[in-house]
Amino acid sequence: MVLTIHHMGISQSERIIWLCEELGIEYKLIKHVRDPVLAPTSLKINGNDTGKAPFIEDPESGITLAESGAIVEYILARNATGELGGYLGEKKLAKKYGEKGYVDYIYWFHYANAGLQPAMMGSMFLDLVSLDNDDRTKTWADQRLHATLKHVDDRLAEAKWLAGDDFTAADIMVVYSLTTQRYFGPKVSYKGYANIVRFLGDVKERPAYGRAMEKGDPEMRLLLGEEPPVKTLVEAGGVGSDVWKK
Ligand SMILES: N[C@@H](CCC(=O)N[C@@H](CS)C(=O)NCC(=O)O)C(=O)O
Structure with a gap:
């Protein structure tokens, strides 16, 4: 079963x-x-x-x-x-206590939904309301977002995958927040985050990732490059629009 x-x-x-x-x-x-x-x-x-x-x-x-x-x-x-x-x-795809990479594994596994995803969503919501570019809340959210992305980028400068040499479930947790999340916002570019871009390039090479995306979202254009979509799905009125399609 x-x-x-x-x-x-x-x-x-x-x-x-x-x-x-x-x-x-x-x-x-x-x-x-x-x-x-x-x-x-x-x-x-x-x-x-x-x-x-x-x-x-x-x-x-x-x-x-x-x-x-x-x-x-x-x-x-x-x-x-x-x-x-x-x-x-x-x-x-997991690291055990005592094994090399264990602490990085649990840290990045949890950072995905406890650090990165909230920073992406905070900026997403602020992008959706019309605030001046110098609005204090927007400025703080932007600073928080870029500090978060830099944290991920710095890790990927020193290691191929988030837990070290081996691909793990921590990478699986983080990738959605860096990629598909951008269909909802924030419209953040990864120019200046070369290690994130390299990492996403390595993800693209994984056959299992390709199969998963084909099975789950065969119509979706994958956001594995530097640039975010021109328009988010929220701005476009939802999945009825074709902004997310190949
Ligand atoms: N922290 C939850 C988040 C679940 C979540 O918010 N899922 C989104 C999709 S990315 C959803 O169902 N959104 C629809 C809604 O909020 O109505 C998880 O990691 O599973």
């Missing part, structure tokens, strides 16, 4: 499809379409109290779960062979 992934197009649930593709585990994909920006009523499923994406159902254990970080940890633990730690055969 395979895991069911509820994926909403152009959303954080791309992380879960990507994780399963990297691990090579089978899953059933149920797609939901934004209405036209927020989550549709089809995501108001028993167990999904917030009605957001991602959401998974595991028929084997009867467990349902929301929150991408929790889901990633659940899938890694569920598929761990031997000791807990996200092993699947030779594939290993």
Whole structure:
């Protein structure tokens, strides 16, 4: 009995499809379409109290779960062979306590949704209201956003992947916030963040990433380069527009 992934197009649930593709585990994909920006009523499923994406159902254990970080940890633990730690055969996407890279792994795994994503969303919301460029709140949010991006960029200057030499689930957590999130804002360019751009180039080379994006969002133009979209989906009125399409 395979895991069911509820994926909403152009959303954080791309992380879960990507994780399963990297691990090579089978899953059933149920797609939901934004209405036209927020989550549709089809995501108001028993167990999904917030009605957001991602959401998974595991028929084997009867467990349902929301929150991408929790889901990633659940899938890694569920598929761990031997000791807990996200092993699947030779594939290993988590670091264990005591292992080289462990502290960086947990730090960047959590930084994705606790540091980077809030900074992106704070700037996204401020971009949506008409504030003067020298508005204090906007200035502070911009400073916070760029300090956050610099923090990620500095890490990627010293390591190929966020946990070190090995690609891990921490990279999966961070990539949505740097890429697809920009369809909603902020319209931030990565000019000056050469290490982030290099990292996104390495992500593009991963076959599992390509497969995940093709399965989850086959129409979406991937935002792996320096420049953000000219117009966000919010400005364009939602997914009915074609600003996000290839
Ligand atoms: N922290 C949650 C965030 C979930 C979330 O906000 N998902 C967005 C998609 S990126 C959503 O469902 N938005 C629709 C809405 O808020 O109505 C996670 O990591 O899963």
